[in-house]
Structures are given as C-alpha cells and as structure tokens.
Amino acid sequence: EAQVTQNPRYLITVTGKKLTVTCSQNMNHEYMSWYRQDPGLGLRQIYYSMNVEVTDKGDVPEGYKVSRKEKRNFPLILESPSPNQTSLYFCASSLGRSSGANVLTFGAGSRLTVL
C-alpha cells in the first residue's frame, strides 16, 4: 500500500530534550516536506526537500532541522524543543515538480507536546 509513515504518532517530552520524528514513504517520491498544524493557523511549511541531499526552508523553519540522506526518509529533528513547538506535525510527499505532479500525500500526523 502506497503510504507515508510517521513515527511516533504521539510524544510528550520536556524542554531541551532532543527528539526526532521519522517520516518514510514507499512511493519513490522525489519531494518530501514537513508541516505543523496549529488551531487557527492552518498548515505551515517547516522544511521541504526536492531530492536526496537537497533541503530548503519553508515558512517556519526556526528550531527545526531536517536531513535527506535517502530518497524514502525525511526525518524532522528538534535539537532543543520548546513549549511553542507543541503542535501536530505532518509529513507529506509528492512525485515532485519535475514531473508536474504536486499532489501531496500526507502521513497520519505526529502530535508532539513539549512541557
């Protein structure tokens, strides 16, 4: 089944404790991206990657890091989480702009709480 898989789905952590949210897709998609969803603010793009070893900042990249060492994986790293990073996070992928196909396939979401 074609899908985007995120882990963990739920996480409660404390301020300053580094964490990684993993994202993996099995559709051979070139493009992957991360979003955070907050009430009243919609979805905001954190980072995106057009291909392996190519990453770019989205609208709200502060406090986050990403890497794209393999085509299928795009982990989101919070080096020193703070309470304002409490949010619902979505990973998404698509075939990529080069193919003319921009339809995003989203993962199920990861709800992160930073105390």
Added chain:
Amino acid sequence: GENVEQHPSTLSVQEGDSAVIKCTYSDSASNYFPWYKQELGKRPQLIIDIRSNVGEKKDQRIAVTLNKTAKHFSLHITETQPEDSAVYFCAASPTGNQFYFGTGTSLTVIP
C-alpha cells in the same frame, strides 16, 4: 512570501444546499492552487486542484474557480451531504515546492 487568506472560518449549511469557501493570495507568481479536506482526527487529503492556466475545474459535486487578476479562488460544493462535514484548506504554491495554506474552514452539513 505568499499570504493566503481563507473565509469563512466556519460554515454551516443544510444538507442539499451549496457551500462556497473563498481564498485570496498575494503572490502573482503562484500558479498551483490545491484544496485539501481534513476530517476530524485524519490527515489532509486532496479533493481538487487548479493551475493558473485554467479558470474553472469540476469534479462531480465539487468545483474550483480561479480569478488570477483579482488573485482569488473559490471552492464550490453542491448538493452537500453529511459526509462533506470536515475542515477544508486552500493553498497556493508559487514554485511547486513551497506551499502556503489558508487557515481552514470548518464546514458542518446539517442533516
């Protein structure tokens, strides 16, 4: 960067009526406008999209219109059904890689 505004934030309609959600964007370079539906507790899923070289697109009960001059686009749902109840997000993309979403419209269809 791009700024997308979406209205209304909440919308209630009687089953069978039509629903319209409107979005405006600021960057004239935006050329791709998708709409996503998010049911409660679920992930967003694409329902329809339109590119800037097209003024209108339909898919059964759903249609999207685009006015490039005015920089606004709208989602139209006809003959609404209870299963249309969800949060709808519009988005604009100037590059195909960056996506700017609206703040969402919570649609409730009353049986």
